[in-house]
Amino acid sequence: MNQLISQEESALDRDAAGVFSVELGDETFAFRRVRFDDRKVVGAQIAEAAGAHPIEAFVILRHLRSGELESIRPAELVDLAEDSVERFFVTRGDDLHRFFVEGLSMEWPKAKLAAKNIKFLAKAHEDQVLVLDTEDGDVVLEDDDLVDLAAKGVERLMLRHPPKTVTTYYKEKPYELERGVYTTEQLIGVFKPPAGYLLDLIERDGEFRELKPGEHIKLREGMEFSAHPPAGHSS
Numbered sequence: 001m002n003q004l005i006s007q008e009e010s011a012l013d014r015d016a017a018g019v020f021s022v023e024l025g026d027e028t029f030a031f032r033r034v035r036f037d038d039r040k041v042v043g044a045q046i047a048e049a050a051g052a053h054p055i056e057a058f059v060i061l062r063h064l065r066s067g068e069l070e071s072i073r074p075a076e077l078v079d080l081a082e083d084s085v086e087r088f089f090v091t092r093g094d095d096l097h098r099f100f101v102e103g104l105s106m107e108w109p110k111a112k113l114a115a116k117n118i119k120f121l122a123k124a125h126e127d128q129v130l131v132l133d134t135e136d137g138d139v140v141l142e143d144d145d146l147v148d149l150a151a152k153g154v155e156r157l158m159l160r161h162p163p164k165t166v167t168t169y170y171k172e173k174p175y176e177l178e179r180g181v182y183t184t185e186q187l188i189g190v191f192k193p194p195a196g197y198l199l200d201l202i203e204r205d206g207e208f209r210e211l212k213p214g215e216h217i218k219l220r221e222g223m224e225f226s227a228h229p230p231a232g233h234s235s
Helices: 043-049 115-121 184-191
Strands: 012-014 020-025 031-036 040-042 058-064 069-072 077-079 085-092 097-101 104-108 112-114 129-134 137-141 146-148 157-160 165-170 173-178 181-183 198-202 208-210 216-218 224-228
Touching (some): 020 043, 031 043, 040 043, 043 058, 043 085, 112 115, 115 129, 173 184, 184 198, 184 224, 208 224
Antiparallel strands (some): 012 020, 020 031, 040 077, 058 069, 058 085, 112 146, 129 137, 181 216, 198 208, 198 224
């Protein structure tokens, strides 16, 4: 994330002259500070400070220290000295999607949001992962996974400490491996395909992708692999 200020640092500060410094973020989770001379401003002033024009095309959000995220109307009065406020977001969008993480109520103006950004909003610890509770069991989400906030059941998002191992498959045979990043050569050493064979990652859409020498692969639960002989050689 392109955050310029640490999560632990206060985002709403007042200097000796009584000027309030506010942390503003956008839909990319890039942050900057803007200053206001007044303690109380309306949502439209926050949007103007973020360069949001026309204001009707944007949503103003207040991120609370609890982790909750709530929308602010353009004419709504906001107290910049309020201790419960962490930062503000001004993002383009015309429809709010409501979801919950560990019971924390959140709203976001786009249908999809990266798991790493949801973790940031919920103030997850570095060693926690975002988990979606589905009818088929828990689904551990990688940081770059996009969560469909408009999908049914998305309200069942949780933060968990990930298991130490993942189960992967080579030619349908399960291998329980330590969670982490492996090179192509390390995986070949684990799966032991025939000498000279090239390793394939079977993508989620069923396509086979040949892994390049030295490529780094972050293992995730349920990953599938196969192997094929070099071009010009029969299997």
